Amino acid sequence: MINKLVSKIQKTGAPIVVGLDPMLSYIPEHIVKKAYAEKGANLEGVAAAIVEYNKGIVDAVCDLVPAVKPQIAMYEQFGIPGLIAFKETVDYCKSKDLVVIGDIKRGDIGSTSAAYATGHLGKVEIEGKTFRGFEEDFVTVNPYLGTDGVKPFVDVCKEEKKGIFVLVKTSNPSSGEFQDQKVDGKPLYEMVGAMVDKWGADCMGDSYSYVGAVVGATYPEMGKILRDIMPKSYILVPGYGAQGGKGKDLVHFFNKDGLGAIVNSSRGIIAAYKQEKYASYGESGYADAARAAVLDMKEDIESALA
């Protein structure tokens, strides 16, 4: 799957992942009204609105980008109907041949991480038949529990040729509270980065490993150091756009081959129509606004890397 991701990035020329993190307030009124009329003004109605909204965006951008990243929390907040919408979104994106990164940030002790890995990347056997719970291509993983919390994901990745992105240095303001603490004179995130490099060493695709890392666009100097520590790991870079990261901040996250990083934007794309810049598209043109925002982001990254 890392080979597919790299090849799709090369084909589209866009190291961009669209974060499908729907908030109810982003969804145009006509979609919400239709969904409530069909399913009721309840969790099922919200879930139907989310799926409809996502499909519009996916249809509008699927030829431009290699991947999408649905944030499961935005679905989980609406309980079971929301999680059904998550699954429908994953399945729809896969039907469009997009690489799907499930932003689930799971991580637990060994046997429990194995269950998460099974549910999101793997399969279960029941009476000789195979079933899959969710079917993402990649998921994000929290490293706080150490190797035996991450290893079960790596094992399933090897079996399924899928991948993970391990949280190394997150994009949020307080990420430094623990991640930046100095251990033997070096910040903890460097130590986690070195482990990512190690975990990925024996599960390599053609040029990059199945084990990537999450490093926030909001910390470009740290990105530079982490790029060197994990040369074979793809870096998933959140924090571009709405969180404050800019194109010029991104250059250090890439390798000299022009590869090695994929930049996420969520709000900045999926709710682009709410920005002054794209306001002329209107609510009804939310999907076209998203497409325009992707094209602008592509140009911003291209000019930064040039």
Add this chain to the structure above:
Amino acid sequence: MINKLVSKIQKTGAPIVVGLDPMLSYIPEHIVKKAYAEKGANLEGVAAAIVEYNKGIVDAVCDLVPAVKPQIAMYEQFGIPGLIAFKETVDYCKSKDLVVIGDIKRGDIGSTSAAYATGHLGKVEIEGKTFRGFEEDFVTVNPYLGTDGVKPFVDVCKEEKKGIFVLVKTSNPSSGEFQDQKVDGKPLYEMVGAMVDKWGADCMGDSYSYVGAVVGATYPEMGKILRDIMPKSYILVPGYGAQGGKGKDLVHFFNKDGLGAIVNSSRGIIAAYKQEKYASYGESGYADAARAAVLDMKEDIESALA
């Protein structure tokens, strides 16, 4: 909810939480067969078997213990049907007046943590009506993203009078890889523990705060230090039994008032019938075996604390 937890611990005399972490291999054949006959040998069939199995255990132990802790990964591995079984388990336990600790180990950047907190502890408003996704009383939270990843959970706890347990020192063998790293001469988990104390300071119940901590029974010496660092936090102690923690290891996790800790056992209780000690109950007596294991665990803790 922390007051309810404390009062139920006092009433039952059992600082014990039963981990409802079903593995398919634990579930007696007669339950599995019945479920497959009704729902098919598929994810729905497994989910039905899990709920039936859980209900048997809950019915057998609900008068003995204050709380249960379903581990969501064990349900999530079976996709949507599994998550429906998780919800049904939570709801059934609440109908029995048990305190429900959702072992979800979520944690993300601010807006995303807020969505998780809403989904598991809070509510959403849709056209003026209130809906709840899942309805646990407590959840476990991963601290790697720092204060702005934890704060949204605390905010919802204040509003809903619910609680969280933050991962401080986990029970697994490799937990030390990052958690034990020395920061200014002290291990990282002590720093996280100090933050737990701080996060809980302004959301106090009668004697304990809404913000508890997870500290593994497998690290009793660290438990002793953390007990002092977080005097007002309840400690959720996993790792007893199957993972190797013993009654005598638990004494340091408690305060002098005999309170302050609640010890989890999962496999050791729910699959007790598979142990030689309880083999005479047989598969069909799995629930009675669970009850016997709870009584033995209660005695083990009592004698350790005496």
